[in-house]
Amino acid sequence: MQHPFHCPETSAALTRGKDAFSSSNGKRYPIIDEIPWIVPHSDQLLAEWQVLAQQTLAELLNQGAQAQEELSRCALKSSSTRLQKLATAFPDQTKLVENLLADFLAKPLGAPVSQALQKILPSNQRLFSYLSNVFRDWNWGQEENQATLAMIEKVFPVGTQGTFVFLGCGSGRLMYDVHKKYEPAHSIGIDLNPLLLKIARKMFMGTELSLYEMPALPRTTEKAAVLRSLKAEGKLKGSWDLVLGDISALPLANGSADVVFTPWLLDILPFETPDVIRTVHAILKPKGTWVQLGPLGFRRRSKRANLTAEELAELTLTQGFEIKNIDGAFLPYIQSPAESGLRTEWVTAFSAVRDSEPATRLPLEGLPSWLTNPTEPIPKLKSIETSLYVHRLYAEVLMMIDGKRSIEQVAGLLNQNFSLEATEALGVARRFFRSAWEAELWE
Numbered sequence: 001m002q003h004p005f006h007c008p009e010t011s012a013a014l015t016r017g018k019d020a021f022s023s024s025n026g027k028r029y030p031i032i033d034e035i036p037w038i039v040p041h042s043d044q045l046l047a048e049w050q051v052l053a054q055q056t057l058a059e060l061l062n063q064g065a066q067a068q069e070e071l072s073r074c075a076l077k078s079s080s081t082r083l084q085k086l087a088t089a090f091p092d093q094t095k096l097v098e099n100l101l102a103d104f105l106a107k108p109l110g111a112p113v114s115q116a117l118q119k120i121l122p123s124n125q126r127l128f129s130y131l132s133n134v135f136r137d138w139n140w141g142q143e144e145n146q147a148t149l150a151m152i153e154k155v156f157p158v159g160t161q162g163t164f165v166f167l168g169c170g171s172g173r174l175m176y177d178v179h180k181k182y183e184p185a186h187s188i189g190i191d192l193n194p195l196l197l198k199i200a201r202k203m204f205m206g207t208e209l210s211l212y213e214m215p216a217l218p219r220t221t222e223k224a225a226v227l228r229s230l231k232a233e234g235k236l237k238g239s240w241d242l243v244l245g246d247i248s249a250l251p252l253a254n255g256s257a258d259v260v261f262t263p264w265l266l267d268i269l270p271f272e273t274p275d276v277i278r279t280v281h282a283i284l285k286p287k288g289t290w291v292q293l294g295p296l297g298f299r300r301r302s303k304r305a306n307l308t309a310e311e312l313a314e315l316t317l318t319q320g321f322e323i324k325n326i327d328g329a330f331l332p333y334i335q336s337p338a339e340s341g342l343r344t345e346w347v348t349a350f351s352a353v354r355d356s357e358p359a360t361r362l363p364l365e366g367l368p369s370w371l372t373n374p375t376e377p378i379p380k381l382k383s384i385e386t387s388l389y390v391h392r393l394y395a396e397v398l399m400m401i402d403g404k405r406s407i408e409q410v411a412g413l414l415n416q417n418f419s420l421e422a423t424e425a426l427g428v429a430r431r432f433f434r435s436a437w438e439a440e441l442w443e
């Protein structure tokens with residue numbers, strides 16, 4: 001099958017070369033370890049992910065060293081068993097992740113680090129952000145995966161074919177199950193996270209992998225670190241692609257998809273939901289179907305933006321869609337047999353058919369222009385002003401600490417330098433140092 005990719009910056013068709021996709025006007029998108037990175041500023045994003053991956057690996061080693069060090073001082077037998085597990089699992093996990101990402105890590109830094117520091121990734125997207133989803137997808141999550149597929153089938157009965165696009169496909173379980181069940185002509189999974197895509201690819205190819213699951217609250221000492229084998233029930237047959245892409249600049253032409261899935265995605269995106277819906281509308285063919293599924297866990301400061309399922313349905317109707325089927329149910333969510341907590345979420349699913357109006361694809365402006373254009377003045381945001389005041393105060397207090405002064409003495413200086421009442425200054429200093437002490441206690 002002819003590849004479906006278009007330039008995310010100009011929409012021009014791309015040509016596939018040996019190690020990159022390129023456009024006639026010189027844009028180049030690398031293929032790294034068989035996954036095309038078709039995103040604007042792909043070299044910058046590569047450098048950012050490399051830096052994040054190195055940080056994650058260093059953190060794994062640190063955690064292992066800490067477990068080892070605490071083990072050497074531990075008198076309790078059962079704690080020693082747990083610490084021993086962690087002391088072994090963390091460095092092993094480092095090697096497993098390093099092996100998995102070897103090609104990507106070995107690439108020369110995509111862009112100078114100074115450029116990489118101009119962050120492209122939202123701060124909630126990290127290498128391990130969705131690691132528990134991986135174990136759910138490919139080890140213990142059969143019941144959850146089947147429940148999700150069943151909900152999809154309820155709102156979107158088997159029958160439709162053509163090109164299916166999975167936005168935020170993660171490590172790919174839903175894409176795998178839907179592709180097998182619906183047998184579309186082609187499936188395209190798009191995600192921003194290179195580790196998840198790499199795992200998805202390995203699974204689709206029928207390869208087995210191992211990774212440690214280290215639950216936040218292990219159910220038993222034994223389950224503090226469990227080496228999980230990840231494997232699909234056979235190779236994913238037919239025609240499919242996995243691509244590293246960003247929903248804010250999709251590598252697809254307008255009107256190219258028959259079905260677009262947005263599983264567990266809408267509420268975590270830093271964009272206005274109507275703009276995301278318009279993007280889905282634009283990449284769908286007229287009369288194409290949008291299948292939305294997930295809880296609505298928006299946690300925006302704006303109360304207006306925190307939509308309920310009812311509001312999302314109404315909004316969908318205003319954006320050129322007709323809702324065909326809608327359903328809601330409690331679904332188990334990442335209920336690991338190793339964890340103490342079991343999450344259940346109210347999930348709404350619907351299928352909505354696109355009208356025939358011409359597509360109006362908006363650039364999804366996640367970032368304001370003063371962030372993307374380094375020559376623009378930075379506005380005096382309220383958060384910046386508050387943070388300035390707080391940081392000045394913090395800096396003053398921190399500079400007073402010389403290993404000799406007491407809380408009372410620091411409060412005295414606050415009383416003099418910041419004209420705080422003596423009792424207020426003592427309270428402020430106490431609270432400040434208590435938080436500093438707590439920061440050593442909690443993760």
Ligand SMILES: C[S@@+](CC[C@H](N)C(=O)[O-])C[C@H]1O[C@@H](n2cnc3c(N)ncnc32)[C@H](O)[C@@H]1O
Nearest residue numbers: 133168169170191192193245246247248263264
């Ligand atoms: C909550 S997870 C859901 C993953 C998967 N759909 C599932 O149900 O397990 C959200 C996914 O969206 C991806 N993602 C976040 N922002 C994205 C963006 N701007 N473009 C593409 N994918 C994105 C994340 O990497 C992650 O895999």
